[in-house]
Amino acid sequence: MVAEAYRYITENRERFWEAVQTHVTISLYALLIAAAICIPLGVLCAKYSRLTAPVMGLFNSLRVIPSLAVLVILLPILGTGFTPALAALTLLACPPILINTYLGFRKVEPSVREAASAMGMGAGRLLRRVELPLAAPLMISGLKTAAVEVVASATLAAFIGGGGLGTFIINGLGLYNFPMLLVGALPVAALAVLMELVLSGLERYASKFQRI
Amino acid sequence: MNGLALQFKGVSKLYPGAADPAVRDVSLAVEEGSFVTLLGTSGSGKTTLLKMVNRIIEPTSGSITLFGRDIRERPATELRRGIGYVIQQTGLFPHMTVEQNISTVPDILGWDKSRVSARVSELMELVRLPEDMRKRYPRQLSGGQQQRVGIARAMAGDPKVLLMDEPFGALDAITRSSLQDELLAIQRRLGRTVLFVTHDVSEAFKLGDRVVVMNGGVIEQAGTPLELLTRPATDFVRQLTGGDDLFQLLELLKAEDRMLPLSAESMLPESAPSVQRTDSLKSALEQMLRHGASEAAVVNEQGEAVGRLTLDRLQPQPREGGADVGVFAETL
Ligand SMILES: Nc1ncnc2c1ncn2[C@@H]1O[C@H](COP(=O)(O)OP(=O)(O)OP(=O)(O)O)[C@@H](O)[C@H]1O
Ligand SMILES: [Mg+2]
Secondary structure (H helix, E strand, C coil): CHHHHHHHHHHCHHHHHHHHHHHHHHHHHHHHHHHHHHHHHHHHHHHCHHHHHHHHHHHHHHHHCCHHHHHHHHHHHHCCCHHHHHHHHHHHHHHHHHHHHHHHHHCCCHHHHHHHHHCCCCHHHHHHHHHHHHHHHHHHHHHHHHHHHHHHHHHHHHHHCCCCCHHHHHHHHHCCCHHHHHHHHHHHHHHHHHHHHHHHHHHHHHCHHHHC | CCCEEEEEEEEEECCCCCCCCCEEEEEEEEECCCEEEEEECCCCCHHHHHHHHCCCCCCCEEEEEECCEEHHHCCHHHHHHCEEEEECCCCCCCCCCHHHHHCHHHHHHCCCHHHHHHHHHHHHHHCCCCHHHCCCCHHHCCHHHHHHHHHHHHHCCCCCEEEEECCCCCCCHHHHHHHHHHHHHHHHHHCCEEEEEECCHHHHHHHCCEEEEEECCEEEEEECHHHHHHCCCCHHHHHHCCCCCHHHHHHHCEHHHHCECCCCCCCCCCCCCEEECCCEHHHHHHHHHHHCCCEEEEECCCCCEEEEEEHHHHCCCCCHHHHHCCCCCCCC
16 A cells, blocks of 8 residues: 555656645744744743733633634635645644743743843843743744644645645545555654654753753 | 942832832942951841842932942943852853853953953862863752852952852851852952852851941941951840850950960970961860860961960950951941
8 A cells, every 4th residue: 555655656746746845835834933923922921921821821722723623714714725724834833832932931040040130141142142042942842842733734734725745635535545645644744753853853952951 | 548349328229019128228338359248137138238239129219339430320231240249049051061151251241262261261270160060061060069150150250349149058068168268268369349148147257357237128237257246236236146255256366366475484385286376266275175285386377486375365355346446447
């Protein structure tokens, strides 16, 4: 069966690579946009406790909505295609990044912050040299959770015409064509594992100081 | 006479929402090169007073000058780079190596690499950290070693003034005592002005040229250790310092303070122990008791006899305080 799937890939090389590309692109975009929004938001939440409850509440409630439901809800607003799929995946990636950034920054000891400003560090230097490196292990771990979730869920993008590897899965299911289903499923699993490995490596590197 | 490193003028701090000020109308002058300890019970405002110097806390009223300049004249970050700061929880950066921690201020000041590296070596030697600890992270060090790094980091930018908030509070007695000795030696050598917070009476007395006793946000008394012991200004000070505790006094006085001149007719017996002129009377007494002698020879650094001590001389002398004090011009 795997051999059949492999033959399908070699025969439809172009279609396959296009799907992989779309899948990876949409996942990375979703992650980047989510990080660009949620890292600053997490930092602000950690600094201004008034923001914490409303922002965290909002994103936590988004988290309980299944991704397929998000897609369906967004459908009437954004229509079908790449953009609504990207929006849904971005929403999905937000909570782990936001929460872990917040936790990472809250974990920085007040005495460390005080020492840093007492040495004459300005706010920018404090952020770059002290807070970010100290929060990094948790932040990367949040990014990892988000990445794996997004890569897996990007499969669903196909349901609303977003393309990607999910297309093979849907077609395979529809046609009772098991090999075709594998053409979609195996690379998705491989991508998720790859993300996990890369980000775990990064996390280990960033947390070196805690482990020695 | 030295100039003033620090001067507090009518400084008060009322925290928002607090009923009483944490520090009330404090005026204090700190001479350049002196070691001043702030002594008081918990909540007496020591930390608050200390943190107003580097503007981690802003006073509600009053002013503070550093070498004659109001500390508000400059941006806080710039002011802080010229003031060393050490705290009990060390506040070391856990993600930075010993070397990186120590070079924090030189880095901010933009020194070049080789100069920073040389400075780190110099400081590690000063605080007696072995060079092979350079690449270690704080969590790989003992509490005492971490505190040494904290002191080295505070001194890295060569600040004229060092603020220390119970830096040895969490250490065992032996480590604490040896760090105290080293800090004293460093301060004597470099002549920095130190403002040191502690709630430990013997630490305050051992380290301070001058001890400032705080209670309820005000200064009860500021003076030399001997003054506080012999002429406590208030009941609080009397209680805190144990009043006229003979042993404390013996610890503070040196052999040379009480020795009698050598003379031909008062030859010391062979059995008499000898003590250094700078030894405390307490250790002199210990020596005499141990040797069963009623006299001891006082010798100088070269081992030459310069005087003698008798048991009589260890008794409290009338009006000792009056004779021994007056080292400081009281500026309060
Ligand atoms: N940030 C703050 N907000 C409100 N009140 C404070 C704050 N910091 C200190 N206080 C109060 O001010 C008073 C003096 O506190 P401070 O920390 O200066 O005392 P301290 O002498 O250093 O005590 P300790 O020996 O326990 O460290 C205390 O009553 C304390 O509760
Ligand atoms: Mg304190």
